[in-house]
Amino acid sequence: MAESIQNPPEESTREKIKAAATEEFIHKGFDGARMQAIADRAGANKAMIYYYFRSKEALFEAVLRETFEELVTRFAEIRPEGDPDPRVLIPQIVRLHFRFLAEHPAIPKILLREMHSNHPIVPKVLGEIFGRIRSERYPDFVRIFEAGIRSGKIRDVDPLQTILNIISMNAFYFIARPVLSVGWPDVFASVPEEKLLEMRERAVSDLVLNGLLPRQGD
Amino acid sequence: MAESIQNPPEESTREKIKAAATEEFIHKGFDGARMQAIADRAGANKAMIYYYFRSKEALFEAVLRETFEELVTRFAEIRPEGDPDPRVLIPQIVRLHFRFLAEHPAIPKILLREMHSNHPIVPKVLGEIFGRIRSERYPDFVRIFEAGIRSGKIRDVDPLQTILNIISMNAFYFIARPVLSVGWPDVFASVPEEKLLEMRERAVSDLVLNGLLPRQGD
DNA sequence: GTCTATAACCGGATAGAC
């Protein structure tokens, strides 16, 4: 009874552990993460982790699933409305994807960090999630680009490459963020982050749009 | 004496260990890598690793330094010759960078994998290497882009953003390669790798060049 | 559901023979 009245509702020990584990896995990776550190971060007891989750592996899988579940949910919101003119849609797509990553920087980090290892969980979870994204959203974008090419509104470029270009430029910024601070400290260690994000998003949008618009000769 | 005659010359135990460690660190990361696994991979005894390198950390630092030393050396070869017209140089720069990564896919992988952890070695080594690249090569490229903008040969885009665009698209392909196989198995698991590389390089070059050339109105 | 104590194991590192 006291249980059902408690609030805030999502601050249960289980949720706190999951949140703490997400942070720990981002910073240390699966092998580097310590169960004790996760417990400390969650303000909980180490034994509680084993009470709620069976093992370190099971905890990791739970974190992965929850994180990518969020990814799929948010991608569903990327539904360009109104005019399907690619010249209008491209900046919209870039913006939605970029801002999504800005709000969830953990996603590309965990994904790419564990990608090269051989935890069987990673391809397992990833296969399912990618399958859903592919079948639910990807064909829409391809169709829009192909229509734009046929009507001559954009140059004849393979839509897959265009999508890779957008994903690359958007995701790389968040993955490589710490490297940039080391490489260009005068820019990435002094300009406010919100300003940097704005500049970066504009640059990506600008390049993709101008790179796809037809030229005189075409 | 038998030592000095032996060949191939670079297949010393020390070199075999270093090569094995590079592989192991790529696939498992620093924390996940096992000294025993490195020894097995090198066909050597575990104690030999400690004989040649002092500790796991020292071995890791040696691997990092050697890898990035190679990076700096190869960047020195990226010296565009002849006409400094950016319209000629952009595809050259993209090609040299892309092909360098294709030959050394370990670089972006190790770099980004350990970036988010807090091993003090990573920022230490990286700071030095980046410093050298920055001071030796970066200003040349910026100067070329700025000259192109002044002469109206390319649009007025921040050279730093252009360079980030190129690095992003080139590097992301190699980092995300395993994810692409899962996401688009019909393409990235069936088309030959050399063909994929060629398509990808062309797409990057095409986008950067067309995105920078001036339009009618400009 | 929460905690303490501890078992069981693993992996980095070293000693010392050859």
Add this chain to the structure above:
DNA sequence: GTCTATCCGGTTATAGAC
């Protein structure tokens, strides 16, 4: 330079009191 045997600290995981 190469190998075997072993130490030792740290980490996952569990037993069991409250």
